[in-house]
Amino acid sequence: MNTTGLNVTGSRLAQLSELTTQVVQDHVLPLAEQVDRDCLWPAHSMQAFAQAGLMGLQVPERLGGHGQGLLGLSMLTEIIGQTCPSSALCFGMHCVGTAVIAAKSTPRQEDKYLRAIARGEHITTLAVSESGSGSHFYLPATQMTAEGDALVVNGSKHFITNGSHADSYVVSVVAQAGEHQLGDFSCLVIDGNTDGLEWMEPWRGFGMRGNSSRGASLSDARVPAENLLGEMGDQVWYVFEVIAPYFLMAMAGTYLGIAQSALDATRAHLRQRRYDHSGGSLAENDVIQSRFAEMWMEVEKTRSLIREAGRRGDLGEADALPFILSCKAQAAETAVSLANEAMTLCGGMAYRDNSRLAQMLRDARAGHVMAPTTDLLKLWTGRALLDLPLL
Numbered sequence: 147m148n149t150t151g152l153n154v155t156g157s158r159l160a161q162l163s164e165l166t167t168q169v170v171q172d173h174v175l176p177l178a179e180q181v182d183r184d185c186l187w188p189a190h191s192m193q194a195f196a197q198a199g200l201m202g203l204q205v206p207e208r209l210g211g212h213g214q215g216l217l218g219l220s221m222l223t224e225i226i227g228q229t230c231p232s233s234a235l236c237f238g239m240h241c242v243g244t245a246v247i248a249a250k251s252t253p254r255q256e257d258k259y260l261r262a263i264a265r266g267e268h269i270t271t272l273a274v275s276e277s278g279s280g281s282h283f284y285l286p287a288t289q290m291t292a293e294g295d296a297l298v299v300n301g302s303k304h305f306i307t308n309g310s311h312a313d314s315y316v317v318s319v320v321a322q323a324g325e326h327q328l329g330d331f332s333c334l335v336i337d338g339n340t341d342g343l344e345w346m347e348p349w350r351g352f353g354m355r356g357n358s359s360r361g362a363s364l365s366d367a368r369v370p371a372e373n374l375l376g377e378m379g380d381q382v383w384y385v386f387e388v389i390a391p392y393f394l395m396a397m398a399g400t401y402l403g404i405a406q407s408a409l410d411a412t413r414a415h416l417r418q419r420r421y422d423h424s425g426g427s428l429a430e431n432d433v434i435q436s437r438f439a440e441m442w443m444e445v446e447k448t449r450s451l452i453r454e455a456g457r458r459g460d461l462g463e464a465d466a467l468p469f470i471l472s473c474k475a476q477a478a479e480t481a482v483s484l485a486n487e488a489m490t491l492c493g494g495m496a497y498r499d500n501s502r503l504a505q506m507l508r509d510a511r512a513g514h515v516m517a518p519t520t521d522l523l524k525l526w527t528g529r530a531l532l533d534l535p536l537l
């Protein structure tokens with residue numbers, strides 16, 4: 147089946163998609179089951195992406211990267227997500243972290259982080275969520291205090307994808323607790339070997355079991371002041387111009403990938419499952435044909451919305467916002483509903499202990515709770531369409 151849904155034939159993005167498909171086939175697929183079973187962080191996938199030159203997807207071309215935007219990110223995470231959603235999440239969050247560093251990078255940040263990322267020698271990731279603010283990820287309490295040429299960070303983050311495996315973490319902080327306005331925080335790159343950065347217990351999730359989504363505490367962690375991204379305290383810009391768009395497109399692609407694989411698995415099962423008494427297949431049943439068509443329609447509607455969001459976002463079109471805000475909510479709903487329907491249509495085969503379809507349903511559920519959550523995204527989409535402030 148054609149899963150790109152867009153005519154990108156012959157383009158740089160088409161080449162990257164083909165390369166990603168090959169890497170997934172050769173390196174991601176063989177260990178995908180083990181990633182889920184053993185909560186294995188997919189080092190093999192990340193190494194394979196690095197060797198194929200894919201880790202610099204969001205690094206500007208002048209720094210050795212591919213200079214891709216929102217559309218490219220959603221297409222590559224979709225390809226990976228069809229086979230190993232945890233690998234798609236790990237790669238996607240690395241790309242989101244990269245985009246945040248690249249948005250207002252200084253020459254030093256370009257040399258230390260972005261060129262290394264493009265060479266496949268550095269993994270980064272995003273650490274914004276905190277237990278105190280939960281899904282309201284734009285309200286961190288982690289504090290940053292200036293001390294000479296260092297910034298001293300105290301606080302804790304939870305659910306950090308790639309946690310303890312990344313070389314750096316893009317962390318949201320507030321300059322002084324109690325004095326900041328809504329959404330008024332800064333972003334900072336913290337190296338993985340910084341003193342005072344301690345990891346909490348290993349991740350064991352209901353789904354997305356390989357993404358090492360761990361919590362971490364920061365106790366008097368000293369970070370060079372030059373690791374601050376952009377200007378001190380004005381980073382609400384980062385939330386809506388960089389963090390949210392890149393995060394939403396990476397996640398939309400990942401969850402669309404799950405929906406597509408549920409559709410493919412269902413199609414294969416319906417055609418192959420035959421009854422002794424009639425010799426006919428499940429695919430020959432009218433009701434099943436109609437239900438399968440509805441599944442396909444949901445996947446294609448979702449893909450069209452995501453492609454349109456990526457296209458409009460990359461072109462900087464004024465009306466891109468509701469497309470971008472809604473596409474991850476749509477993808478999460480489609481992934482959960484497709485995996486659920488696939489479980490029904492594939493019958494007992496799907497219900498056996500930890501089947502591939504059962505894993506899809508578990509992985510898909512994370513889509514609703516990853517912030518911005520489905521509820522919040524619908525709220526923001528409505529506000530954007532009604533010309534109201536999002537926050």
Ligand SMILES: Cc1cc2nc3c(=O)[nH]c(=O)nc-3n(C[C@H](O)[C@H](O)[C@H](O)COP(=O)(O)OP(=O)(O)OC[C@H]3O[C@@H](n4cnc5c(N)ncnc54)[C@H](O)[C@@H]3O)c2cc1C
Pocket residue numbers: 239271272273274275276277279280281282283304305306307308351353354357359512514515516517518519520521522
């Ligand atoms: C697999 C996985 C990977 C993750 N990776 C990362 C990562 O890499 N980096 C990172 O920073 N974070 C990450 N997160 C964290 C995630 O983005 C959220 O911060 C976290 O899941 C919120 O959980 P919570 O229980 O605190 O949510 P809560 O804030 O307690 O929300 C619980 C539910 O209530 C709903 N709710 C809350 N307020 C409202 C309201 N006003 N109106 C309507 N509904 C509301 C929410 O939508 C949600 O459905 C990850 C989470 C998961 C599960």
